[in-house]
Amino acid sequence: DYADRRTDEHYKHWHDFAMSNLFGIELNDSIARVAKMNMILHNVPDARIENGDTIEDPKITEGGSWKKFDIVIANPPFSQNYSRANMKMDNRFLFGFAPETGKKADLMFVQHMISSLNSEGRMATIMPHGVLFRGGAEKLIRKGIVDANLIEAIISLPPALFYGTSIPACVLVINKNKPDTLRDKIFFINADAEYGEGKVQNFLRPEDIEKINYVFTHKKEILGYSRVVDRKEIAEVHDYNLNIRRYVDNTPEPEPEDVRAHLLGGVPETEIESQEQQYNKFGFSAGRIFAGEGKYLYFKDEITEKSTIKQVVENDENIKATYSSIQKKLDDWWQTGKEDFARLAPVQIYKTEEAMADEADVVRSMLDYTASGLQISKVKDHLLKSFKETLLIASTLDEFQVAGVFVNWWTDIKYDLKTIKSVGWSPSLIPDEYFIDNYFTKEKETIQKLETAINEKSSELQELIESIEFEQDDESEGEDENNDEDNRTTKTIKDYLKSQISELKKSEDFRDELKQIKEQLQNINNLENDLKKLK
Incomplete structure (x- = not known):
């Protein structure tokens, strides 16, 4: 049927694409095998992954020379x-040779990749910062690459981002067909201060990736973050030193220090005024927290601890109104945005026997097939654009903070989106907790109360069982010296108490002890009955 034909076409497309377009080379045999397996898992088993030394021997060749590509990415x-x-094929290295010793092969990799690009090719590779400023033969190679107008951008990355090394790294972007606006220019992005901290290594958060992507794509210049630099400045002022901080310095301003405030107390008026723009976004007045006149202000008498400040801020009517306004904007945005989500899913199309009667080569039976929904990337771009337009009106967050809110949410639901794209809307996409919290609140509260009561009764029963002095039967006494606790179950304790009662009934001298044991047995039975009723 159509679905099977579509699957065959899909497979053939990927097979042909992989055979002619996807190539890779890796020195480490184990990693090469992992790369091959990764391709298999992504339905491209015919991607060509070679195992070898790229610099020594470019195994991926064509017509007696190394193969040329549209896009090259590498780490x-x-x-x-x-x-x-x-x-x-040492003619690959157009700008010279780096020293063979001293661990300086980085620019040799870069030159091989440049030579592997076709006339309009692009590449991006991770490099240590040293390639940007080291002298000697590396400087001559760097000069040749800059003068050839090949570098589109250099992006500084946060520290400790890669497993097993803390060496600062950057992304070097090469483009053999740079846009006219970047002719003889290089775009620098210094993103090394915006990241998430991890225990072993740091990581780029979704909002960090979105900012880098947006700024690079639009070549947007932001003070302390990105800048387009003319080749003349690079050559004449900095002598081909590409150290990113020379062009984009993101060193934070020093913290204001006020000796009088440190010694005598008080908050400098200048520090409060420096946050006035943030207050104004929410219509908040610093007078809600601070009191006094002159150059130094003090917290109001009711502000006795840090948590009180939070309460004052959260209860401020203007801030409440601002949040309500933002929430309304989000609700209005979603009324439109949800339509895009609905179109992610494949569309189910039904054709009846009558409708297909005149169609050639089609079996006369009901057919059910799917027409592909919208691409996830297109939906994301459209939603992000409208999301920014909606929230930027509120003027409480800048465009990158707004984008950060969106991409964090998008990242959280990305696997659900893939499910929708693949099989459509499924009940499994909605968490059970949602149904329970919204439609079975009373039942949930009842169950929670029952569970609490069961836990209390179970604990009470367990304490009672453990409080009873228990002796094993003579027959099992020698089996295991450490099995007293293993045998201490409700049943064994009850059987033990019953046997004791039978023995004590034979004599009138143990009335008190008999009464006590009967009470213990009755208490156990009562607790068991209570548990049965609760369950």
């Missing part, structure tokens, strides 16, 4: 040595 090993002794 080569940092700070490696190399050898020219057995090097093949």
Whole structure:
């Protein structure tokens, strides 16, 4: 049927695409195998993954030369040595050779990638910062690359971002067909201060990635974050030193220090005024927190601890009104945005026997097939644009903060989106907790009360069982010296108490002890009955 034909076409498309377009080379045999397996898992088993030394021998060749590509991406090993002794096709390295020792093979990888691009090719590679400023032969290579107008952008990344190394890294973007606006220019982005901290290594948050992507795509210049620099400045002022902080310095302003405030107390009026723009976004007055006149103000008498400040801020009517306004804007946005979500899912189309009667080569039976929904990336772009337009009106967040809110939410639901795109809307997408919290609130509260009561009765029963002195039967006494606790179950304790009662009834001398044991047995039975009723 159509679905099967579509699957065959889909597979053939990917097979043909992989055979002619997807290539890779990796020195480490184990990692090469992992890369191959990754391709198989993504339905591209025919991607060509080679195992070898890229600098020594470019195994991916075509017509007696190394193959040229539209796009190259790589994360080569940092700070490696190399050898020219057995090097093949050394004419790949157009701008010279880096020292073979001293662990400076980084720019050799870069030159190989540049040579592997076709006339309109683009590439992005991770590089250590050292390639941007080291001297000697590396400077000559760097100068050649800059003068050839190949570098589109250099993006500084946060520290400790990659597993196993704390070496600062950057993304080097090469473009053999740079736009006219970037002719003889390089776009610098200094993103090393915006990231999430992890225990072992740091990471880029969704909002950090979105900002880098947006700024790079639109070549947007932001003070302390990004800048377009002319090649003349790079050559004449900085002597081909591409150290990013020379062009985009994001060093934070020093913290204001007021000796009088440190010694005598009080908050400098200048520090309060420096936050006035933030107060104004929410219509909040600093007078709600601070009192006094002159250059130094003090917290109001009712502000006795830090938590009180939070209460004052959250209960401020203007702030409440601002949040309500934002929430209304979000609700209005969603009324439109949900239509895009609905169109993510494949559309179910039904054709009856009558409708297909005149169609050639089609079996006369009911057919059910799917027409592909909208692409996730297109939906994301459209929603993000409208989301920004909606919230920027409120003027409480800047465009990157607004984008950060959206992409964090989008990241949280990305797997649900893939499910919708693949199989359509499914009940499994809605968490059970949602149904319970919204439609079965009373039942949930009742169950929680029952569970609490069961736990209390169970604990009470367990305490009672453990409080009874228990002796094993003579027959099992020698089996395991440590099995007293294993045998201490409700049943064994009850059987034990019953046997004791039978023994004590034989004599009138144990009335008090008999009464006590009967009470213990009765208490156990009562607790068991209570548990049965609760369950």
